[in-house]
Amino acid sequence: MKLFDWKLVFDQIPPILSALPVTIELTLIATLIGYVLGLLLALIKINKIPVLRQLAVLYISIIRGTPILVQLYVTYYGIPLILKYHNMRFGTNYNLNAIPAILFAIIALGLNQSAFDSEIIRAAIQSVDKGQIEAAKTLGMTGFQILRRVILPQAVIVALPSLGNSLISLIKGTSLAFTVAVVDLTAQGRILAGKNFRYFEVYCSLAIIYWVITVVLENAFKVLEKKFSIPDQPKSPAKEKVEGGVA
Amino acid sequence: MSYIEIRGLCKKFGDNVILDHVDLDIEKGEVVAIIGPSGTGKSTLLRCLNLLEKPEAGTIKVDDRTYDLKTKDRRVKQNLRRESSMVFQQFNLIKNKNSLENVEEGLRIVKKLGKEEARKKALGALEHVGMSDRLYHYPKHLSGGQQQRVAIARSLAMEPNLLLMDEPTSALDPELVGEVLVTIREAAKAGNTTLLVTHEMNFVRSVANKIIFLENGKVVASGAPKEIFGYPNNDRLKEFLAKINMLEGAEYNI
Incomplete structure (x- = not known):
């Protein structure tokens, strides 16, 4: 028996990848929850909405102050408990066993992302120069129009590098989902290793897979950053056809 | 009855009275310049008229429409803001939009x-302000003077009933001031009713129909440029003009 099976490290990558869709699903939905809820939290904090603001601050503090692993377990055991209580109290009949495990992971990771993303989004929104917002106001634009057309497009440019970081840590955070019985990449690897006892090789394969995914993501974000940023050089007027008969 | 009538405008920052019952009449097509020492509420006066600041009291009548400046009604605020448009000291072009998009924005989104x-x-x-050759330039590609000309185009395109200009040349390099002043003069000639805050006294003298001297939140003197610069009848105004070397009387020459 070989001490270290190089070949196996690469050979078992395809069977591990059969769980890639689960990891991607976890990541995408949690990211979406993170962005939407994060934007909401950021707007609550920026606009200093009474009561909601204090709640947002508390929420962000708790989520950022507890390990993601603990949060996964709290959702995993907490949500069934709440539903059980609901069943007892209101005579409903939710089937606790029918809840797919991935739902717990999505909720836990999504909420976790929202707390971190909200701070990124808040900082980005507040970095947008106030003068432009005043100018948009004096044009007669409504608050929502200003948010959508002036603030967010510029905030995105500022937020993208940090959001990219946050997404990368989320991808790796999904590897904890196996603790709540989700078969993601890591869980799939552990299942394989359980059969051949080649744990070291499996973790090497997993390291390679996560690393490649991260590199792809990093580059995707670079492309996005470039796309959203204001070009360094003005478009040359010669290439642009001016309409409307203006000389 | 004047075209625009501002009545009883009051504004405080904390206990600090910035504007103290300011009344102001502007006729259609008139260019009214506000001068005065810094910190006397010149900019605040302008900013109260489009609710960038919330005044404590005051009304404005434009044509035959009267607005309460301390209104909380969103629709009324929106309508009031659409009466005027503002040119800022710092230009305030939208940074992620090019010149053309900056001017189009209000036309498309607000005027629909x-x-x-x-x-x-x-x-x-943009042609009027001489920026036709920079349509696709973003603000960061433009000099201060060019940005301000685009900003003026943006304001004029909205066809405001009142054009507010808040020290439009104060943030510019000296050699770029000229091109912006020319643009403002053109806008004034075209009959845009304008309220202008500036420190360019020679420019004020040649372009304004009426000058308001504001001090400590009050209109201390007002009149045609000739009266203000030629025969100032107020001691504070004389002192102010002497300090900035604009007084024509020999006794005050330094």
């Missing part, structure tokens, strides 16, 4: 003009 019509208007406005 069609794509073609908005573009035509925007192109016309």
Whole structure:
């Protein structure tokens, strides 16, 4: 028996990848929850909405102050408990066993992302120069129009590098989902290793897979950053056809 | 009855009274310049008229429409803001939009003009300020003077009933001031009713119909440029003009 099976490290990558869709699903939905809820939290904090603001601050503090692993377990055991209580109290009949495990992971990771993303989004929104917002106001634009057309497009440019970081840590955070019985990449690897006892090789394969995914993501974000940023050089007027008969 | 009547405008920052019952009449097509020492509420006066600041009291009548400046009604605020448009000291162009888009923005989003019509208007406005060759430049590609000219085009394209200009040349390099002043003069000649805060006294003298001297939140003196610069009848005004070397009387020459 070989001490270290190089070949196996690469050979078992395809069977591990059969769980890639689960990891991607976890990541995408949690990211979406993170962005939407994060934007909401950021707007609550920026606009200093009474009561909601204090709640947002508390929420962000708790989520950022507890390990993601603990949060996964709290959702995993907490949500069934709440539903059980609901069943007892209101005579409903939710089937606790029918809840797919991935739902717990999505909720836990999504909420976790929202707390971190909200701070990124808040900082980005507040970095947008106030003068432009005043100018948009004096044009007669409504608050929502200003948010959508002036603030967010510029905030995105500022937020993208940090959001990219946050997404990368989320991808790796999904590897904890196996603790709540989700078969993601890591869980799939552990299942394989359980059969051949080649744990070291499996973790090497997993390291390679996560690393490649991260590199792809990093580059995707670079492309996005470039796309959203204001070009360094003005478009040359010669290439642009001016309409409307203006000389 | 004047075209624009501002009555009883009051504004405090904390306990600090910035504007103290300011009344002001502006006729249609008139260029009114506000001068005065710094910190006397010149900019605040302008900013109260489009609710960038919330005044404690005051009304403004434009044509035959009267607005309460301390209104909380969103619709009324929106309508009031659409009466005027503002040119800022720091230009305040939207940074992620090029010159053409900056001018089109208000036309499309606020005035709800069609794509073609908005573009035509925007192109016309940019041509007026001599920026037709920089349509696709973003603000960061433009000099201060060019940015301010685009900002003026943006304001004029909205066809405001009152054009507010808040020290439009104060943030510019000295050699760029000229091009912006020329643009403002053109706008004034075209009959835009304008309220202008500036420190360019020679410019004020030649372009304004009426000058308001504001001090400590009060209109201390007002009149035609000739009266203000030629025969100031107020001691504070004389002192102010002497300090900035604009007084014509020999006794005050330093």
